[in-house]
Structure formats: structure tokens, C-alpha cells
Amino acid sequence: MSAVIADNRRADLVRVAARLFRERGFDGTSTRDIADAVGMRSGSPFYHFRSKQELLAAVMEQGLVAGLPAAEAIVAGGLPPRDKFRALVRAHLETVLGEGQDFIPVLLYDWRRLTPALRARVQVLRDRYDQLWQDVVSELSAAGLLRSDSAVARLLLLGAVNYTVLWYQPGRGADLDQIAEEAVTMFLGSQP
Amino acid sequence: MSAVIADNRRADLVRVAARLFRERGFDGTSTRDIADAVGMRSGSPFYHFRSKQELLAAVMEQGLVAGLPAAEAIVAGGLPPRDKFRALVRAHLETVLGEGQDFIPVLLYDWRRLTPALRARVQVLRDRYDQLWQDVVSELSAAGLLRSDSAVARLLLLGAVNYTVLWYQPGRGADLDQIAEEAVTMFLGSQP
DNA sequence: CCTACCGATCGGTAGG
DNA sequence: CCTACCGATCGGTAGG
Numbered sequence: 001m002s003a004v005i006a007d008n009r010r011a012d013l014v015r016v017a018a019r020l021f022r023e024r025g026f027d028g029t030s031t032r033d034i035a036d037a038v039g040m041r042s043g044s045p046f047y048h049f050r051s052k053q054e055l056l057a058a059v060m061e062q063g064l065v066a067g068l069p070a071a072e073a074i075v076a077g078g079l080p081p082r083d084k085f086r087a088l089v090r091a092h093l094e095t096v097l098g099e100g101q102d103f104i105p106v107l108l109y110d111w112r113r114l115t116p117a118l119r120a121r122v123q124v125l126r127d128r129y130d131q132l133w134q135d136v137v138s139e140l141s142a143a144g145l146l147r148s149d150s151a152v153a154r155l156l157l158l159g160a161v162n163y164t165v166l167w168y169q170p171g172r173g174a175d176l177d178q179i180a181e182e183a184v185t186m187f188l189g190s191q192p
Numbered sequence: 193m194s195a196v197i198a199d200n201r202r203a204d205l206v207r208v209a210a211r212l213f214r215e216r217g218f219d220g221t222s223t224r225d226i227a228d229a230v231g232m233r234s235g236s237p238f239y240h241f242r243s244k245q246e247l248l249a250a251v252m253e254q255g256l257v258a259g260l261p262a263a264e265a266i267v268a269g270g271l272p273p274r275d276k277f278r279a280l281v282r283a284h285l286e287t288v289l290g291e292g293q294d295f296i297p298v299l300l301y302d303w304r305r306l307t308p309a310l311r312a313r314v315q316v317l318r319d320r321y322d323q324l325w326q327d328v329v330s331e332l333s334a335a336g337l338l339r340s341d342s343a344v345a346r347l348l349l350l351g352a353v354n355y356t357v358l359w360y361q362p363g364r365g366a367d368l369d370q371i372a373e374e375a376v377t378m379f380l381g382s383q384p
Numbered sequence: 385c386c387t388a389c390c391g392a393t394c395g396g397t398a399g400g
Numbered sequence: 401c402c403t404a405c406c407g408a409t410c411g412g413t414a415g416g
Contacts, residue, residue, distance in 0.1 A: 155356070156356075160355070162351070244411065
């Protein structure tokens with residue numbers, strides 16, 4: 001019972017930290033801000049996390065762990081390559097731009113704030129994510145739908161999608177479905 | 193004479209700040225770090241700049257002012273659309289990834305650290321840069337070389353190129369020419 | 385541009 | 401998880 005409560009408090013910290021880190025950046029958010037937002041005293045976050053950076057890593061890992069199953073299901077599914085690619089792009093946009101999805105934006109914004117040791121730890125999960133993209137890109141390439149299957153092409157593609165976090169505005173301009181469709185058209189052409 | 197010396201010191205601050213901001217981020221760099229690196233005392237940067245943020249804005253503006261002429265010359269030149277696009281991408285990669293080019297990466301990394309007033313000021317120069325891309329994209333589209341000329345397509349394209357700042361490593365993997373060629377192939381196809 | 389300094393804030397800790 | 405606290409650092413300033 002008390003363990004459940006403690007876990008909830010820890011989860012509260014991660015969730016609130018994700019929101020504040022996203023809004024103000026890692027350096028722009030104090031551990032006091034986070035403590036206030038969950039109704040703790042200033043020193044109490046350090047009962048749950050050894051350091052501010054451990055909290056940052058927890059935010060990133062939660063985002064990756066939450067996003068991986070959906071992406072893995074899409075990649076393992078039997079959709080035709082073009083549809084699979086669209087579905088993966090759409091799922092990724094939801095993870096990066098969806099309402100209340102603060103975890104992956106924090107990863108994209110503040111990756112460099114992690115210490116080398118923590119970066120290596122989170123990288124393990126990132127690698128699994130990257131591998132899914134590589135699988136789909138290879139599949140597209142094998143089907144003759146992509147102009148290049150080089151590592152550079154994959155990075156350019158992921159960059160285009162990830163960079164949306166800097167310009168997308170909910171309710172203004174294109175929505176997630178339209179952005180996904182536009183990305184598919186740009187990278188694969190308009191005809192199947 | 194003394195004005196020249198003062199200008200040099202100011203320029204030193206901007207150049208060194210660009211390097212440190214790029215390496216450690218805006219919040220990860222103290223004004224003392226910058227003062228030390230140019231051989232000043234801790235309070236002296238504030239003789240040249242009213243605030244740390246003014247120095248950040250100066251770094252970004254210097255990067256834009258330095259990069260605009262080359263891009264404008266390319267866009268105004270008479271190259272065929274495909275070659276013009278390749279040249280613009282290549283010039284942009286040089287600005288973002290070239291050796292000693294710390295100014296635009298700082299803009300990409302720490303844009304959000306600017307106060308709203310300073311952001312509006314720097315945005316004027318950014319808009320000129322964005323317009324050049326829009327011109328070239330429209331030209332490509334008019335020539336039937338691009339699959340889409342929507343604003344979203346332009347943003348995806350710029351995102352792919354800008355995001356290289358997060359994965360490009362000099363001397364490892366593709367060089368700038370190869371990345372530019374790969375981008376052209378991905379967005380325009382391999383045949384002219 | 386330096387000297388000397390200030391108020392504020394910050395991450396983190398000991399002890400309970 | 402709170403109380404009470406510390407040492408360090410930071411952006412910025414007055415006066416010269």
C-alpha cells in the first residue's frame with residue numbers, strides 16, 4: 001500500500017517534470033519548480049531521484065517505453081510497405097506532437113544535458129526505436145519505393161519528422177494526419 | 193582608433209560566446225566563462241552587452257547576416273532549379289555544419305532562450321532566410337520537380353537539413369557534399 | 385574595462 | 401517525505 005503511494009508520487013514527479021522541462025527547458029526548470037507543482041517541499045524530489053539528471057533520464061525513458069510498443073506493432077504487422085511507413089510516421093508524430101506528450105520532446109530538446117553515463121543508458125532504448133525505422137526504410141527500399149536506403153537518407157527522414165516539434169502548432173495549419181500524408185508524399189511520391 | 197579596439201573586443205565576445213553556447217548550451221555557459229575565454233573580468237561583458245540574452249541575440253544575428261548574402265546570390269543566380277536547390281542546400285549545410293560555424297547551431301539549439309522582444313528582432317532576419325527557401329521551392333514546383341510545394345513540405349525539408357546539426361560528425365560518415373546530394377536525391381529523385 | 389560586491393537562486397544533503 | 405540548511409554559482413551593477 002505504501003509502496004503504491006510512493007510509486008504514484010514518483011510517477012507524479014516524472015509527469016510534471018516532463019511538462020515543465022518541455023515548456024521551459026531542463027536548465028530553465030528548477031527542482032523547486034517541480035516540487036512545488038506536485039505539492040512537495042524543495043528537498044523531497046531527491047528522495048525519489050538521486051539527482052536532477054536522473055529525473056531527466058526517467059522522463060526520456062518513460063517516453064521511449066510508452067512509444068515503443070505501438071511502433072513495434074506497426075513494424076511487425078502485415079501492412080504493405082507504403083501503408084506501414086505512413087502508419088509509423090503517424091504514430092511517431094503522435095508521440096512527438098500529441099497532446100500531453102511531453103516526454104519525447106524533452107528527449108529531443110535536452111538530450112545533451114544528460115551526463116555521458118545516463119546518455120548511454122537511455123541510448124539503449126533509442127537504438128531500439130532507430131532500428132524500427134531502419135527496418136521500415138529497408139522494406140521500402142526493397143520494394144523500390146524509396147530513392148535511397150542509406151543511413152543518411154534515414155537520418156534526413158527522421159530529422160524532417162522530429163523537427164516538427166519546433167514548428168508545429170496545434171490548431172494552426174496542418175494537423176497530424178496532414179503532416180503524415182505530406183511526409184509520405186515527399187519521400188515516396190504521390191502514386192503507390 | 194579606440195573605437196576599433198572596442199569593436200574588436202565586442203566581436204571577440206560574440207565569437208567566443210558562439211563557440212561556448214554551441215558546446216555547452218546557453219544556460220550551461222556563464223557570462224564568467226565567456227569573460228575568462230576572452231581575458232576579461234567577470235563584469236566586463238556587461239559593458240558591451242546589456243544582458244546575457246543580448247549577447248545571445250548578437251550571436252544569432254551575426255550568423256544570419258553572415259549566411260544571407262551567399263544564399264541570396266544563389267537564389268538570384270541563373271542556375272537551373274535542380275542545381276539551384278542543390279547549391280542552396282550545400283550552402284546551408286556549410287552554414288550549419290562547417291568548421292567554426294557556431295552561430296546558426298546556437299540559433300537552432302537555443303532559440304527558445306530569447307526573450308520575446310529579442311526573438312521578434314532576430315525573427316526579421318530569419319524571415320528573409322525562410323523566404324529564400326520558399327522562392328526556390330516554388331521554382332522547383334513550377335518546374336514540376338517537387339511533389340508538393342505546400343508550407344508543410346518546405347518545413348519538412350528545412351527540418352531534415354537543420355536536424356543534421358544533431359547527428360553530423362565531421363570526419364565520420366558522409367561529408368557535406370554527400371549529405372547535400374542525398375537530400376537532393378530524396379526530395380527531387382535521382383534523375384533531372 | 386576593472387574592482388568589489390549584492391541579492392537571488394540553485395542542486396543537493398543530514399537528520400529525523 | 402519534511403525541516404533546516406549549506407556551499408557554490410550566477411547575472412548584473414555602482415563607482416571609478
